[in-house]
Every structure is written in C-alpha cells, then in structure tokens.
Amino acid sequence: MSTNELQAILFYLVAAITALCAIGVVVTQHIVRAATWLLFTLAGTAGVFFLLGADFVAAIQILVYVGGTLVLVVFGVMLTAQSPFISLRASAAEWAIGTVVGFLLFGMLAVSLYSANWNFPEPGQTASPKNSMNSVVLGESLLGFEEATPAANMTGFPPGAAPPSRKAVAYLLPFEIVSVHLLVVLIGAAYLARARRRRQATST
C-alpha cells in the first residue's frame, strides 16, 4: 500500500462522510439534528484540509466553527424553540423543485469541473504536520512581509502564451480590516440582541 493509495482511501472516506452529512443537513426537518449533521460536515471539512496539508486552517476551522459558531447556532435554537423539538416543514412541491434544481446545479458544476483543463505546475510535496511551516508563513503574510507570499505566475492563459507574472503581496491591510470588522460585529450583535420587551407583553 503506497502513500498515494492511503491518501486516496482517506480522501474518499472523509469526503463520503462530509458529503453524506451535508445532504443530511438539507434533508432532515429537525433543526438540532441538522446542526448535528452540520457538526460532522464541518469536522469532515477540517479533515479534508488536513489531507491537503493545511493544518493551521483545519485547526482554526474546528476551533472557530465547531467550538464557536455552531455552539452559538444551537444556542439560538434553544432560545427560540417553543415546543421541545421544533420542525418547520417545506411543502412537497417546494421539495420537488428543490431536488430538481439541486441536481441540475450540481450536474452542471460537476460537468464543467471535469471538462476544465487545469494546467497547473505539479503540486509541491506537502510537509508532514510535524514540520509544517504553515502557521509561520501565514503569520508573516498577515503581518505584511511580502517575502512570505511568493510572486506567482497568473494562471488561466492558453498553454502557448507566456503567463504574466504578479507582484508578491502581503495581507496586513485586509487583516486589520477584518479585525475592525469583528469589533464592529461584536458591538452590533450585542446591540441587536439586547434584552427588550416583547411586543405582546407591551400590548396586553
């Protein structure tokens, strides 16, 4: 069994779990079960990231999505549930249309992906998680060191033409914008969700 085969087996396993759970999120009518399927989908996506050698992104995915966002979502479900297990059903016609549209959309995407010709250079050897430098490189790039992100050739040109090259860039400004954005979101969410009297309580 070669490393490639093992990686393929692992990929098919993880991808199958991720895909099945993603379908489960759509199919189930019960909102907390949907959240559970979403949990497994997100964990599966983190597994895919690990397989792609992006260990830092995978860990952040688990930390932020599973430990933060999803808990928040379920918390919201608990706060807004009237009966113990709420389920709001869509009608059968909506389901039929949804399924058809979904299959069409997926078929179109899959066909276009299979027919696309990616003339990328060979992917580099991914470092093992033990020696991975992802966090260092990403941190340097976010701090504004242009050396961290190599100047790359543009892709998507016909094979004959010489691809124009691109300047190395760093991501200090987007990083700052995201930070300020998070602060604004923090204040905004606290303002929106603050305790207020219900309209019913005031009218009666």
Next chain:
Amino acid sequence: MLLAVSETMLETVWPYIRPLIAVIVLVTFVALSAVFFIWVERKVAGRIQDRLGPTRVGGRFGWLQTIADGIKLLVKEDIIPASADHILFRIGPYVAFCGSFVAFLALPFGDGVVAFPMAIAVLFMLAVMSSEVFGVILAGYGSGSKWSLFGAMREAAQVVSYEVPMAICVVVPVLVAGSMDLTAIARQQTGWFWNWLVFHDPFTFVAFWTYFTCATASCKRAPFDLAEAESELVAGFHTEYSGLRWSFFFMAEYASMFAVSGIAVLLFLGGWNPGILPFALTDAFGPVVGNILNVAIFIVKGWLLVFVMIWARWSLPRLRIDQVMMTCLKYLLPISCVLLLGASLWPLLMPDSVQNWFKYVVAIGFAVLFFFGFLRAAVRSREPFAPMPGIWEYQSRSASRTPAGNS
C-alpha cells in the same frame, strides 16, 4: 529470505501500525486514569469532609471501588426517556468523549513520545477540546427534559465564554517560546526550574493561574460546574442518562481534566523535565530509559494539577451563573488581554539583567515558599487536633466528666 520479506513488510506497514498502537495505548491510559481519578476524588472528598471515603472494596484503601462502580454501571438498565430525541441522545456521550480523547493524540508525554507530532499541537488540542461542549449540548437538548436543557444552555454559554481568556492565556507562553509545537516548548525548559516558563516574567506567572482557572471552568469542574449543578438542576445535562452512556461523560470529564493539566505542565511547568537537574534526562540516560523517566515525571505533574482541581472542587462553593459569566467577561478576559500585551512588551523594554534576576528571584522564592508551606503542613498534620470550640468542646468535656461523676 523469509526474514527479509517480513522486514520489508514491517517497514511498509509500520507507519500505519504505529498510530494504531498509539491509539490503543492512549485509550487504555485515559480509561485507567479515569478509574484512578474517581478513586482519588472520593478519597480526597472524604478526607476534606472529615470522612474516610471508600474503605472496603479491594483492601484497606478501597482501591477497587471504581472497578466495582464500573461493573455496576455496565449491568445497569439502559434507559432512553420516551420524550427524548433518540439519535441525539445516543450520539451525545460519544461526541463528548471523542472531543476530549482526540486531544491526547497531540499531547507529548516525553521527548518524542507523542502519537501524532504536530507543529501546531497546542492549537489543535484547544480546538478539539472545544468541540467536547457540543456533546454536552446534544445530550442536554436530546434528553427532552428541562433540567437537561438548562444544564446544556449554561454549559454552552459558559464554555464559549471561557474559551476566549483560556486561548489568550495559552498564547502568552507560546509567544515567549516562539512555537506552537508542545515538544519544542517543553525542550526549551530543560534544566533548572527557573527555566520554566511560569517564572519567565511576571506576566507568564499570572497567566499560569489565569489559565488554570479558565481550564477548570472549561472542564466544567467546581466551582464552575453549573452544567450539572445538582442542588438546582437534579444532575444537569446528564439527568436522564444511566449506565454506560453516563460513564462516557465521566470518562470525557476526567480525560479533559488531564488534557488541560497536561497543556499547563508543558507550557508553564517545564513539561517532562524534573527541574532539579541541569541536563535533559534523554541526554543522560539515553532515549529509552530517559523517556520512561520523562513520561513518569510528566504524568506525576499532570496528576498533581488534577489533584489541585479535585481539592478546589471540594473546598469552594459553587458560583451562581451570573457570577460565573461576570468572572469571565469582567475579570479574566481583561486580565488575559493585559497579560498578552505585557508579555510581548517585557522582553523589549526590560534589560537582560532585570529579566534574568527576575527569573531567579521569583523561582527560588516560590520554591522556598512552597517547600516551607509543605513542611508546615506535614508537621501540623502529625499534631493531634486541638479541641474545637463550641459543641465539640462541650461534648469532650462532658465525656471526660461522666466517669468522674460516677466515682
């Protein structure tokens, strides 16, 4: 010929067998340490409450009490309430246990003794342990009981809040060490105990205590065990559980207690280094013997921190939920932000001599204080109890007077 074939086979198969062996060893370790901690918890609780704790099963100290409890749990009837959501009710305990168990994969027990070495080990552990709370929420919601639901909501609010200061406190030693690899961080603390990161500067010193408080809260241990507050919520999120599923929650709890203690030991308390020898044990005794000693030292240090958690549980009263949230958001969060800022400024603003002197003075002062405190406690534990005022004094006096009155 045959030997050569088997050797090449071993070489190709070994990378896949090694993780399997590691997982089996870790599962055994987690299960056995849960058994041990439950016994310790009952003994410590007994002594703190002036009782003896378990005494009968398995000889004088009740060594086998937990095994007996385990057998009892295994043969208990497995009940799923009629109003429960069956799938969520079943999944909950396993999600909780997986969350805390997977963290052990990245936890190094010795120099290179780790199931899955990672460059971002500490981030990975924090991330995986943060998903343990989801199992608790599923259990609480799926039970279909309002006590469970209250417990789960408290747990969700508490853990999501405490994760923030906990992660910031972890960043402080990571910043000092310049790595997220737990093995590399522990290697930096080789030698005397003033090399431990807890004594590195005043901010890491405070960060250790802050981290330990947040870690206690994120393991939902008392005084932060609002999720299972038995005086108000029956048993919180595991009210409806019985038998094996119930025991999975406890395995998860004790496993995550050891995991957060292990992170604390590796980040602040020198990892597997004894701290009283100027060299690394693997250098002196070779990789095998040295690592066996390393693992023993690491496990003992982790157990000591778990013991502190148990001690705190039986000594402190439970906080109210609003007090828990206030402690986190109004105190621990600002403190941890100040610590992060201070730890990043300290090496820039302080001259080297001040940094070094601080290390020696605080480390040796703390060691002396610790030693004399321990000595005093040891000496005083041998003294007989003085008669206590109030009812005790009255009873002892009346007991001594009765024979005199007869004569």
Next chain:
Amino acid sequence: MTVTLTHYLVLGALLFVCGALCMALKRNGIGVLMGVELVLNGANVNFVALAHFNPAFAVEGQIFALFVIVMAAAEAAIALAIVLNFYNNHLSVDVDTAEELKG
C-alpha cells in the same frame, strides 16, 4: 488511484449545492443560517484545494480560507442576533412571517 484537484472541487461543489438548497428549503431562520455556513465551507474547500495544487498561490488560498472562516463567524453572530430580534417581535423563527415590508 490518485486524488486530483477535480475530486476536491467536486466535493466543494456538492457542499455548495447542499448549502444553496438548505437556504431555499428551510423555513426556519436558523436553518437558513446553516445553509450559509455550508456554502462558505464549499468555497473554503475550493480555496484550500487550489492552494495545494497550485503552489504559487499556496499562501493566498489558505489566507482567503482564514478570512472566510472569520467572516462566517461574524456573519453567524449578526444573523443570530437578527433571528433573536425577529423572534422577539414575531414569536416565531419562520422566515415566511417576515412580510411586513410588502407593498
């Protein structure tokens, strides 16, 4: 049997389609939110897969994935605040009841 870029992109496409369907079919406001998370995850799979298979953009792909994760967290917080507010006003999380702005 090697896994190529296309395999990963198809997985991303599947997540995207599931998310889009989820947004369309769920009547629960929080269900719609879950659909958004699925769509963003599909995009993230694409980013990271392209980063892996095109080494020249190794850093970019991962950084964009990180930004997407952060944005998703922010979006979830705001959307939940809106849903809670909505629940306070309508005593329901059914998005079909939000029709007061109809002309």
